[in-house]
Amino acid sequence: MEKRFVYADNAATTKPDPRVIEAMMPCFSENWGNPSSLYGIGQEAKAVLNGAREKIASLMGCDAGEIFFTSCGTESDNWAIRGAALAGVKKGKHLITSKVEHHAVLHTMASLEREGFEVTYLDVDEFGRVSADAVRAAIRPDTTLVTVMFANNEIGTIMPIREIAEVCHEKGVVFFTDAVQAVGHVNMNLHELGVDMLSCSGHKINAPKGTGFLYIKKGTRVLNLIEGGGQERGKRSGTENVAYAVALAKALELALASIDDLKRVEAMRNRLMDEILRRVPYSRLNGPREGRLPGNLNISFEYIEGESMTLLLDSCGISASTGSACSNNSLEPSHVLLAIGLPHEKAHGSLRLSLSHENTDEDVSYILENLPPIVQRLRDMSPLYHEGMERIKED
Numbered sequence: 001m002e003k004r005f006v007y008a009d010n011a012a013t014t015k016p017d018p019r020v021i022e023a024m025m026p027c028f029s030e031n032w033g034n035p036s037s038l039y040g041i042g043q044e045a046k047a048v049l050n051g052a053r054e055k056i057a058s059l060m061g062c063d064a065g066e067i068f069f070t071s072c073g074t075e076s077d078n079w080a081i082r083g084a085a086l087a088g089v090k091k092g093k094h095l096i097t098s099k100v101e102h103h104a105v106l107h108t109m110a111s112l113e114r115e116g117f118e119v120t121y122l123d124v125d126e127f128g129r130v131s132a133d134a135v136r137a138a139i140r141p142d143t144t145l146v147t148v149m150f151a152n153n154e155i156g157t158i159m160p161i162r163e164i165a166e167v168c169h170e171k172g173v174v175f176f177t178d179a180v181q182a183v184g185h186v187n188m189n190l191h192e193l194g195v196d197m198l199s200c201s202g203h204k205i206n207a208p209k210g211t212g213f214l215y216i217k218k219g220t221r222v223l224n225l226i227e228g229g230g231q232e233r234g235k236r237s238g239t240e241n242v243a244y245a246v247a248l249a250k251a252l253e254l255a256l257a258s259i260d261d262l263k264r265v266e267a268m269r270n271r272l273m274d275e276i277l278r279r280v281p282y283s284r285l286n287g288p289r290e291g292r293l294p295g296n297l298n299i300s301f302e303y304i305e306g307e308s309m310t311l312l313l314d315s316c317g318i319s320a321s322t323g324s325a326c327s328n329n330s331l332e333p334s335h336v337l338l339a340i341g342l343p344h345e346k347a348h349g350s351l352r353l354s355l356s357h358e359n360t361d362e363d364v365s366y367i368l369e370n371l372p373p374i375v376q377r378l379r380d381m382s383p384l385y386h387e388g389m390e391r392i393k394e395d
């Protein structure tokens, strides 16, 4: 097969959709006013901003007043956690999260620990799932916030969010979910789901990077993270990025309009998964077969390093990653893979392929043609592999 470009890292970011770019362009030429200004072009910009907010609210099943635009998923996560923790100090300083959260959550928790909060990090099962019973058992009289992600960015595991929300409400504890990987990929209605706060990032659904929102259910107490001119109803200051709000609303609309196409993405992912596991010995699937994000695939290959694999794949035109994009900067094994019980060696040899609407069956065939020989080439160069094979022969 001829060399081609196959982007298979959609969990890291997605390609901006031309329809999204087109929708936001008038904000640079016509509706460029400051939404806080009282004159015409300011008020026009404000109407465009609020139109985007209303569209998002109707798509997400909540009220427009519950959507706050932010600069990214990381900001939304920081705000929800820090804001709710600080708002709850009269009741207590105990927070609960899981061991498989994104660093936007884990590092915020760590900074709160340094400020005197106590954090319980829940274990997950072998598939990366947090159970509602584990949440119930961890809640104490001084617990103020539980945060468990909607879907894991590395292994795609979808968490029992509705059940966890029920437990939290029974116990009178605020529940936040980082839904950066789930919004647009999993059907949800926020008022029915029952979460108190939820974060979204636009660049995972074909909007530009730097777009996001935080849903805060009416009545939830959250202190501000960013102070200033009082934009976003006094809760998130900074002159609003109207263009990006429009882009996010359009991207969400498009993602939800084509959500049924994710069945095709899932079928491609399943073919990729079954064929890799069949063709490559000493490989294992990380995360569950069912109950995972449709495009996500994470596989560990024994005896090799994920980084070398991604470099060789790149030389064939295939973009993939070893785990979350951020942990790619460090050579530490993924905390998610360690939390599901993988030993360090296996965690090091993991590869994440994340497919989207843009991928085709030809892309899958191209990966299947290139990946197995790359694994074999790396194993042939690996002393660990030869030692392992010797050991297997001796047994």
Ligand code: PLP
Pocket: 011, 012, 072, 073, 074, 075, 077, 102, 104, 149, 151, 152, 153, 178, 180, 181, 201, 202, 203, 210, 212, 324, 325
């Ligand atoms: N949370 C999860 C689960 C993510 O996957 C990411 C990004 O990869 C983030 C938060 C951070 O979002 P952003 O890149 O918009 O800051």
